[in-house]
Amino acid sequence: MNHGTALLWKRRALSSLSATRRGLPKEKMSENGVSPRAKVLTIDNMNPTVKKVEYAVRGPIVQRALELERELSEGMKKPFVEVIKANIGDAHAMGQQPITFFRQVLALCSYPELLNDSSFPEDAKSRARRILQSCGGNSMGSYSASQGIESVRQDVARYIERRDGGVPCDPDNIFLTTGASDGIVTMLKLLVCGEGETRTGVMISIPQYPLYSAALAELAAVQVNYYLNEEKCWSMDLSELQRSLDEARRHCNPRALCVINPGNPTGQVQSRQCIEDVIRFAAKERLFLMADEVYQDNVYAEGCQFHSFKKVLFDMGPEYSDIVELVSFHSTSKCYMGECGFRGGYMEIINLDEEVRAQLTKLVSVRLCPPVPGQALMDLVVNPPQIGEPSYDKFIKERTATLSVLAEKAKLTEQVLNTVNGISCNPVQGAMYSFPRISIPEKAIKEATDKGQQADMFYCMKLLEETGICLVPGSGFGQRDGTYHFRMTILPSTDKLKILLNKVKEFHQKFTEQYS
C-alpha cells in the first residue's frame, strides 16, 4: 500500500484507542472547569425568546395531514380517499396555473440560449434581454444591490404611480424584499426598542396572520391586539383602535399600527372611508402605519374596491401626507400570480427620517440581496404585457380567468357555509380565505379542555381525521374569547372546493349532534 493509505490506517487505529490507553494524560478540564462532554446548545440553554415563537399555519394539524397522506398512499383505509389541504395560501399547490408570459421570460433569463428558440414570443425575449442587462454579468446568478436591482425599483415606482392615479413615487423609496414577510420582519426589527414600560408595542388586528405574532415574539416586542368587528364584516373599528391603544399605553410604548388589506384571514376589503379614518388616527396618535397589501388584486365582492393606503394618504393633503409614516408591502405570492416559491416582494417607505432610513439600508445589506429570480418576476408583475404586444391577449385571458374563478369560489364558500346551522360566514370580499364562526357545544369544549386542546383545534383535528380536510383553527389567528372559528382557503379547484364545503357541512351537523 502507499504511504498515504498506511498513514490513514494508522490514524484510524490510534483514534479508536482511548486517551488513557494510548498513554496520554487524561483530558484536562477546560478553562471554565466544565466537563468537556456536555453539549453547548440544548433546549435548556437555548435563547428563551425563541421558545415563544410559534407559527400556527404550519403547526400540528399540518403535520398530521401529511402523515395521513402518507398513510393513504401506503394503502391504509380511511373514511376519505384524499386529504384536501385548505390550510395555506398557496395557489399553485392547489392547481392554479402560472401566467405563461412570466414563466417564458424567466426561462429565457435562466438559459439565454433559448433566445434563439422560435417557440418564444418576441415580447418575452425583449423582456428577458432587458432583465439580463440589469444583472451583473448578464446572469441571474450574480448578487444584486442590497436594495434590489435599480431598473426593477424604477419599474415598481412607475407601477405604483399608475395604480395610484399619478401620485408620485420615488424609486429610492422602494426596497425589493424576499417576499413581503422579509420586508415586514425587517421593518419590525428596525422599530423595536426600549425596555419595560417603554418597550415598543405594535398594534395588530385580531384575527391576524401569524407571521406578525411570531416576529413580535422573536423580537420580544409587545403585541397589542385590536379586534376587527365580526358583526360589521370584519371592518376596523375606530373606538376599538382607541381602546386598544389607550390600554396598551399603560404598559408599553405603542408605536406602530399594522393593517392587512385585503385581510388575512378575514377577507374583508376596507372601505375608503375606513382607511381615511385609520390614517387620521395614526396621524393623531403618531403611529407608524404598516400596510400589508399583498392581496391588492384579490377583490371580488360587488361594491368593494382596493384603495391603497398611499393614495388615500396623499388625497388627504399635505397636512397628512407630509407627516404620516407609512410603509406598504406587496409580493409575487398572491393576486393572480400565486408565485409563492419565488420569494419576490417590495416595500415602499413614505416619510421615513433620513437617519432612520440609513439604518434600514444598513440592515438590509446584511442579507446581501433578495433572490434575483424573484426580483425579475416582480419586474414582470409591475410591467405586464401591453395592448398590441404579442403576449397581451393570452396574458389578459389567463389573469381574468384566475381572478374570476377565485371570485366564484369566494361566493360559493360564503353561500354554502351560511346554509349550515351553527356556522356563520362573513362575505369573502377579497384575499383568499374564509374565516367562518363555528358554534361548538359545551360537551365538546369540555372534552377538548380535558385533552389540553383549544376547542377549535379539537374540532379541526376531528374534521381532519374523519374527512381528510385540513383547515387551521381560529385560535392560531386569534379571536374574541368564547368564540371559535376556522380559516380555510378558497384555493382548491372548484370541484374539490364543493366536496370540501359539503363535507364540512356534514361534519358540523354530525359533530353538533354527537356533542349535544
Place this chain on the structure above:
Amino acid sequence: MTSLQHVNPTVKGIRESAHSGLQSLAAHVTQEIAQGVQKPFKEVIDISSGDPHKAGMKPISFVRQVLAVCLHPELLGNTTLPWDVRLRAQRLLEVCDGGSVGSYTDSSGIPHVRQSIAEFIMRRDVGVHSHAKDVFISAGSQRGLLVILKLLASGEGDTQTGVLTPRPCPHTLPTLLDDAGVALVPYQLMEDRGWAVDLSELHRALKCDRGGCNPRAIYISNPGTPTGHVQDWKSIEEVIRFAAAERLLLLVDEVYQDSVYGQGKEFISFKRVLFEMGKEYSGTVQMVSLHSLSSACMGECGLRAGYMELVNMDPEVTHFVDTMLCTDISSPVTGQLALDLMVNPPRPGDPSYDTYTQEILLIQATLSQNAQRAHEFLNDLPGMSSQPAKGGIYLYPRLHLPSEIIEKAKKLEVEAGVLYCQMLLKEEGVFLGAGCQNGETTGNHYLRLCILVPAETLEEVLARLASFHLRLMDTCPYPDRGVKGRDIRDTL
C-alpha cells in the same frame, strides 16, 4: 416621527461596512461614465466580492437548462434540450407542490433535496452517516447561520454570547454577528504560515476574552475565506479537540469545498475528521457545517440557497430551527432545485456529462491558474506581498503602504486600505475589497480580490492595479520599498 433614538439598538449596533461606501462610489463612477464623463477606463471592474458571474464566469449549462424547464414546463417537450435535462426537470417538478416552482415548500427545504444533500455528504465523507432531517435549507447559508446564532444568543455585557472569529474572516460575517446580537472574539490566523490556524492563539483569544463576554461558539472557514488556506487533517482535529474541551459550538463554513487547487492539498470535511475521532467526540461534539450555491463551481449567488448540516443537535433544538425558518416561510424554490443539481450532477453516460465535466474543469483550471498568476504578479510589485492561496476564490495580498498614504488617510478619517481602494476605483476603475472589512485591525493593510474571474479580466485588473500602485509608490518621496515581510507587530 420616528427618529434615530427609536431605532432598535441591535440595528444601530451593526457596524458600518466600508464595503457599502465603496459600492456607492463604484456605482457613482459607473454613472459618470454613462453620462459621458471622460475616464481613462471604459468600465468599472468589480472583483471585490465572491461573485464569479458578475465578473463574467458562465453558469453551468446543465443547471440553467434544468431550471429553465422547471420554470416553463412546456420545455419538457423541447427536443433541442438533452433528455437528461428534461428527465431531471420532470423529477424535480414532481417534488414541488402542484408540480410548480411557484409553490411554497417545507420551511426547512424540499424533503427530496434534503435527502439528496444527505446522500452527497455521505458519498463525500466515505461512509459517515448523514440524515435528511439534520439538513436545513435556507435562503443563502448565512440565513441558516443567523438562525443558529439566534438560538445561541443570550445575555448582555460580559454575559453576552461570543463567537470566536478568525481574523481575517469573510467580510460579510462581522455585520451578521452584530445583527444576531453576539460578540465577535477575534483569533489571529498566522500570515507567515499561509494563514494557518494556531492552537495557542485560539487559547489566548479565549482566555483574553472570557472576562469580556461568554464565548459559546467558534467559527472557522475551510478553505479559508478570504485567505485561501486549506486545513490538513491534523489542524482540523486540533480545532475539534479545542472546541470540545472548551465547550464551543463549531460553526464550519465549507462553501468553497469544491475549489481546492493547491499542490498536495485536498478538502477534508470537519465531519469526516470528527467521526474518525471515536465515539466520545463523534457522539457529542456539536457542529454546524455550511455550504451554498455561492460555491466556486456554481457561482449562483443570486439564486439565494444554501444549507447547513447539524451534527449532534437534540431534536428539541432542531424543532426550533425549523420554527425560526418558518418566518421566512420557505427558501426560493429555484435555489433549492439548484442545490439538488449541485449535489447530484450528471453522471458518466448521461448526455450532459461531457459538457458538464468540461465546464467544471474550465472553472477549476481558471481558478488555479489565476491564483498562481495573481500571486506571482502581486508579489513582484514593490510594497505588496501575497501568501499563496491553496483553495477558495480569493487572494488576500498585503499592502505595505507608504507613510504619506497612511497620514493622508488619517487626515481624511478613513482607513488607509479603504483610501487605497477609493483611489484605485477613481483612477483605474477597479473595485477591490479592503482588508479592514475582513476584520483586519492590527494596523496592517490588505486587499481582497476574487480570482474566479475570466483570465482576460484578471489580466486587465492586474495591469490597472499595477499601473495605479506603481504610480502611488512613485509619488511618495521616500517610499517604503523593500520592507516586505516586516510585520508591524514586530515593532511593538
